[in-house]
Amino acid sequence: MRTKNNVSGLSVLAKISLLIIAAFTFWVLLHRAPRQEKDVYPYLLSISPNLVKICAQEIGTAKTVSWEDLLAVRSTLSEENARPLIEQLQKKIAFTELTSGTLSKQIMKDLQRHREILIRYPFLTPNKYRFPVVGKTWFEDSFGADREGGKRRHEGTDLFGAEGTPIINCRGGIIEQLGWNRLGGERVGIRGDDGNYYYYAHLQAISPKLVKGKRLETGEPIGSMGHTGDALTTPDHLHFGIELPDGEWIDPYSFLAVWQFWEESPVNRS
Numbered sequence: 001m002r003t004k005n006n007v008s009g010l011s012v013l014a015k016i017s018l019l020i021i022a023a024f025t026f027w028v029l030l031h032r033a034p035r036q037e038k039d040v041y042p043y044l045l046s047i048s049p050n051l052v053k054i055c056a057q058e059i060g061t062a063k064t065v066s067w068e069d070l071l072a073v074r075s076t077l078s079e080e081n082a083r084p085l086i087e088q089l090q091k092k093i094a095f096t097e098l099t100s101g102t103l104s105k106q107i108m109k110d111l112q113r114h115r116e117i118l119i120r121y122p123f124l125t126p127n128k129y130r131f132p133v134v135g136k137t138w139f140e141d142s143f144g145a146d147r148e149g150g151k152r153r154h155e156g157t158d159l160f161g162a163e164g165t166p167i168i169n170c171r172g173g174i175i176e177q178l179g180w181n182r183l184g185g186e187r188v189g190i191r192g193d194d195g196n197y198y199y200y201a202h203l204q205a206i207s208p209k210l211v212k213g214k215r216l217e218t219g220e221p222i223g224s225m226g227h228t229g230d231a232l233t234t235p236d237h238l239h240f241g242i243e244l245p246d247g248e249w250i251d252p253y254s255f256l257a258v259w260q261f262w263e264e265s266p267v268n269r270s
C-alpha cells in the first residue's frame with residue numbers, strides 16, 4: 001500500500017511539474033521578441049524619401065493602383081521595366097497575376113517580397129505613423145556621427161526647433177521608459193505595437209498624463225522639445241531613435257522625412 005501511495009504521489013508531482021513546464025514554455029513563447037526577418041529593414045531603408053514623393057505624385061488622388069503595389073514596383077525596377085507592370089496594375093490586374101515579360105523569376109520573386117514587406121511593415125504608407133514634431137523643425141541625417149570624441153556613435157536623428165515645441169507619439173504602444181537619465185535627460189521610451197522601441201530624448205517636459213506600463217496611442221502627446229541631459233549646452237532638439245526588437249538601432253532619418261511629407265500632404269491623408 002505504502003509503495004502504491006508513493007507512486008501515485010510521484011505521478012501527481014510529475015503532473016504538476018509538467019504543468020509548470022508547459023505554462024513556463026507558453027509564457028516564454030508569448031513574451032519572446034518577435035523574430036526579426038533580416039531583409040526587412042535593409043529594404044525599407046533603401047527607399048529614398050524622394051522616391052516616396054514621386055510615387056505619391058504618380059498615384060495622385062485617383063488611386064487606381066494600390067500604394068504598396070506602386071512603391072514595390074518603383075523601388076525594385078527601373079522605369080523601363082516598371083512601366084509595363086504599372087500599366088497592368090492600372091487595368092486592375094492583380095499583383096500575383098502580372099505578366100512579367102522578360103523579367104527573371106528572381107526579380108519577380110524580389111518584387112513580391114518587397115510588396116509583402118511594405119504591407120506588413122507600413123512605415124512608408126500614409127497615416128500609419130505620425131511625424132513626432134508638431135511645428136517648425138529642421139533635421140538632417142546624422143546617424144552614426146561621433147559622440148564624446150568617438151566613444152560612441154549617434155544612434156538616432158536630432159530634430160531641431162524652438163523650446164516647448166509639442167512632441168507626439170509616432171506609433172501606438174506601451175510606455176516602457178519614462179523620466180530622467182544622464183544622456184537622454186527627460187526621456188520617454190515607447191514599445192510600439194510593431195515591436196520596435198521608440199526613444200524620445202532631451203525633452204523640456206514630459207506630458208503629465210504618461211504612466212509607465214500604460215498605453216499611448218499614435219499621435220498622443222509625449223511632451224515638449226528641450227535640451228535636457230547631455231544636450232544641456234546644445235540648441236533645443238528632439239533626439240529620436242528606433243531600436244529593433246533584436247537591439248539594433250536603425251537610422252530613422254528616411255522614415256522621418258517620409259512621415260513629415262505625409263503630414264504636409266493633406267491630399268494623401270484619408
Ligand SMILES: [Zn+2]
Nearest residue numbers: 156157158239
Ligand atoms: Zn541625438
